[in-house]
Amino acid sequence: MELNDNWYTLYEALYGTNFNRLMTVGTPTDGYENYPLSTINDIRELIEEYYPKNEFYISLYDFNSKDPIISWDRLDNAKYEKYAKKDCILFRFKQNTDIIREEIVDLTTIEQFMFIRRSINLGNNKSMIKDMKNVSESIEKLFNIKPLAIFNGYSEGYLYIFTDELKLKNPTITFYYFYKFIENYADTVTLKYLNIDPFSQIVTMPGSENNYSRLYAKPFDITDSYPAIIKNSENNILESIDLGKDQDTHALESLLKTVDDEISKRKSEGNTNAWNYDLDKLFNERRE
16 A cells, blocks of 8 residues: 655655655564665655555654764764754653553464554543643643644654744753643643653654554544544545644744753853753743
8 A cells, every 4th residue: 555645745844855864664573774864755765665564763853964864873962962953843642551562462463453453442542642632732822833743553642843943052951841841731641751862763754554553653633532533543545734834933932042041041150950940930921
């Protein structure tokens, strides 16, 4: 089953036509292989060769460097943070799947698939979807921005906000405090950010079929019901979609710049433990 042209239109809108990205292709059984990406045609060629039996993941950011990031040390964040083109903010949600993993250990492949799909259909991801809705509503209320929602076909969801490229002196810490604020404001438990480096992470590529559930990673309407969201991922048919890139994000960008400046100020005063700064006051205006 091939991907229709709407998917490649989506990829070009998400990633551009020329970039420095990384794609990971493979399966949980056979393992994964990394490929450097420099053009939209590289994406098409890999999909045409390995789709649909493999899963596809892509680096969150484009990198402003001529070095292929496939050669970079994943344990060294310096290059990722320095060269990442910070033109989007990703909220990443993860549903706990411990029970599923325990229950399928001794099952055959087809039994595993049936158990996983039944678990998802019966609501295994309801907490995650609820959190995604709460965060999306909070972002719209606070900043008048509607994030793009994507379900990865198994146990993760993403909310994207597309911004102008952010020029931050302390991007990791700045994003940390923003995520922390949103987590508290929206009262969410499945938002993941504490142990995720925002610049070297990879995310499920839209259109990829999850090997466990046989559901596709697809954008969805955040107002849809849980059953409708799951049903949407049962096929790889994609209609045209608005990413929301034309929204006014200046209020959010201004807030992040204010947080970034305050972090720099604290550091210059000798307070180097930036993870413990109390910056709640910077968000008070948005809480009202």
